[in-house]
Amino acid sequence: MSQELLDLIAEKINTLQGADTIEEAKLNFHKPMIILASQNWDLNTVNVLRTDEFLQFDFLSCVSAIDYEEHMEVIYNFYSTTLDHYLYVKVKTPRGNPVIISLEPVYKAADYMEREIYDLMGIDFTGHWNLKRILLPDEWEGHPLRKDYVTDKKALGLD
Numbered sequence: 001m002s003q004e005l006l007d008l009i010a011e012k013i014n015t016l017q018g019a020d021t022i023e024e025a026k027l028n029f030h031k032p033m034i035i036l037a038s039q040n041w042d043l044n045t046v047n048v049l050r051t052d053e054f055l056q057f058d059f060l061s062c063v064s065a066i067d068y069e070e071h072m073e074v075i076y077n078f079y080s081t082t083l084d085h086y087l088y089v090k091v092k093t094p095r096g097n098p099v100i101i102s103l104e105p106v107y108k109a110a111d112y113m114e115r116e117i118y119d120l121m122g123i124d125f126t127g128h129w130n131l132k133r134i135l136l137p138d139e140w141e142g143h144p145l146r147k148d149y150v151t152d153k154k155a156l157g158l159d
Helices: 002-017 044-053 112-120
Strands: 022-028 033-039 059-067 072-082 085-094 099-101 124-126
Touching: 002 022, 002 033, 002 044, 002 085, 022 112, 059 112, 112 124
Parallel strands: 033 085, 099 124
Antiparallel strands: 022 033, 059 072, 072 085
16 A cells, blocks of 8 residues: 555656656655655645645644755655555755745644754745744854754853
8 A cells, every 4th residue: 555655646746746856755664755855845735745635644743854964854744644644755955055845834733843943953944934943042043953063062061
């Protein structure tokens, strides 16, 4: 079933966006996973994932991010409570200008998760209604989970 679901997801996205949209589609621990560039990740695609009668990914369970030095990725974990299947979507964004569309207009659960990623990783989620720091003080400089973040160990009492 998982391979059939992956093929269906890839077909729907390729029909909507074009044949070269998906960088990679594979099973990850028997669960479908697709990798896209940020310019190919839009709300039309997200709405298809949520509303298509054969997909119905109505639950966004987790949003996380990884700094790979050469690029950054945001990972979305979707689940269909109706059809009992999963999908992982990895969206790559350039490290120098990390920008991805916000899923908050479609999945309200994305609100705080996107703010946390913005706060700690510096990824900008365009279209988010209230993208500001959530964990660190407003005056904090930089994003401490990025690999290029410079820590003043003496100021933090870590020297």
